[in-house]
Amino acid sequence: MARRVAFVNNKGGVGKSTTTVRLAEGLAKEGKRVLVVDMDPQGNASSMLGWFYDSERPQPTISQAIKADTEGAARSVVQPIGWEAPYAERIALAPAILTLENRMAEAGVDGAWRRLDTALEGVDDSFDYTLLDCPPSVFHLTQLALAAAHDVVIVTEADIYAVEAAERMRDFVTVRARRNLANPTLELRGVVINALTTTAVQAEQRDSIRRIFGDLVWDPTIKHRTTLAEAGTDALPLTSPRAAEPRASYELLTATFLVGRHAAQAMLAPGTPGAIV
Numbered sequence: 225m226a227r228r229v230a231f232v233n234n235k236g237g238v239g240k241s242t243t244t245v246r247l248a249e250g251l252a253k254e255g256k257r258v259l260v261v262d263m264d265p266q267g268n269a270s271s272m273l274g275w276f277y278d279s280e281r282p283q284p285t286i287s288q289a290i291k292a293d294t295e296g297a298a299r300s301v302v303q304p305i306g307w308e309a310p311y312a313e314r315i316a317l318a319p320a321i322l323t324l325e326n327r328m329a330e331a332g333v334d335g336a337w338r339r340l341d342t343a344l345e346g347v348d349d350s351f352d353y354t355l356l357d358c359p360p361s362v363f364h365l366t367q368l369a370l371a372a373a374h375d376v377v378i379v380t381e382a383d384i385y386a387v388e389a390a391e392r393m394r395d396f397v398t399v400r401a402r403r404n405l406a407n408p409t410l411e412l413r414g415v416v417i418n419a420l421t422t423t424a425v426q427a428e429q430r431d432s433i434r435r436i437f438g439d440l441v442w443d444p445t446i447k448h449r450t451t452l453a454e455a456g457t458d459a460l461p462l463t464s465p466r467a468a469e470p471r472a473s474y475e476l477l478t479a480t481f482l483v484g485r486h487a488a489q490a491m492l493a494p495g496t497p498g499a500i501v
């Protein structure tokens with residue numbers, strides 16, 4: 225069975241989808257098979273991966289699989305992504321569109337929070353990792369992901385509100401989700417600091433994230449880079465020569481994901497792109 229990792233923060237726009245997609249890319253480059261499950265009705269991870277909904281020939285989405293509430297229902301919604309890259313065939317997608325909002329109506333239904341876990345049953349056995357991109361909320365859609373996940377990664381910016389939200393997420397994961405979603409072994413696997421700029425305020429917030437989360441903070445931090453935002457909105461893999469720096473950063477972040485923070489640190493020679501700040 226794939227190791228399932230949910231990317232969360234109830235603050236919006238901090239880089240959850242970007243991190244999910246770029247780690248999926250990094251893992252695929254390392255030869256891993258990755259299933260991305262888009263749990264956000266905004267469908268940003270789906271479009272960043274080059275998948276687009278065709279209303280003339282509607283493709284199935286994760287909403288239908290959750291609604292079905294049957295074991296393995298997600299099998300029929302797993303699709304190829306739209307990237308042209310040698311490693312793209314190792315990434316598959318369970319996409320989302322706005323209809324995923326309809327699943328919110330089931331939030332009060334007995335046991336509804338188990339439905340994604342049920343839908344994924346057996347479906348991700350042939351993958352190494354399943355990455356779950358969560359919406360900016362801790363409500364039902366995120367809870368479906370947390371009930372199905374083994375690990376959680378909190379994505380945050382070095383901004384006071386994002387840091388406060390990250391702390392709330394940690395408490396939510398380590399106390400409430402473990403207990404209320406019957407997932408007592410759910411692990412907080414890491415904290416990604418995204419979109420770091422060079423201002424003093426950001427440096428202060430970055431340091432306070434390191435104080436709060438200690439060794440859970442993954443290296444390298446991801447810098448604010450227009451080329452990264454552009455690759456996302458253009459639905460492209462991070463292959464252009466202009467994206468060399470964010471590409472190098474995500475390769476290192478992938479190493480951290482795979483082998484742990486310290487091993488990746490050791491790979492960072494001074495002056496390399498993406499070096500730790």
Ligand SMILES: Nc1ncnc2c1ncn2[C@@H]1O[C@H](COP(=O)(O)OP(=O)(O)OP(=O)(O)O)[C@@H](O)[C@H]1O
Nearest residue numbers: 236237238239240241242360419447448449453456
């Ligand atoms: N390191 C970065 N440098 C520059 N732009 C970035 C960076 N990370 C993310 N962005 C941009 O910021 C915006 C928000 O990123 P993203 O969609 O990944 O955040 P999110 O947390 O998933 O948002 P939401 O809460 O809406 O799901 C996007 O336009 C994305 O391209």
Ligand SMILES: [Mg+2]
Nearest residue numbers: 240241264268
């Ligand atoms: Mg998102």
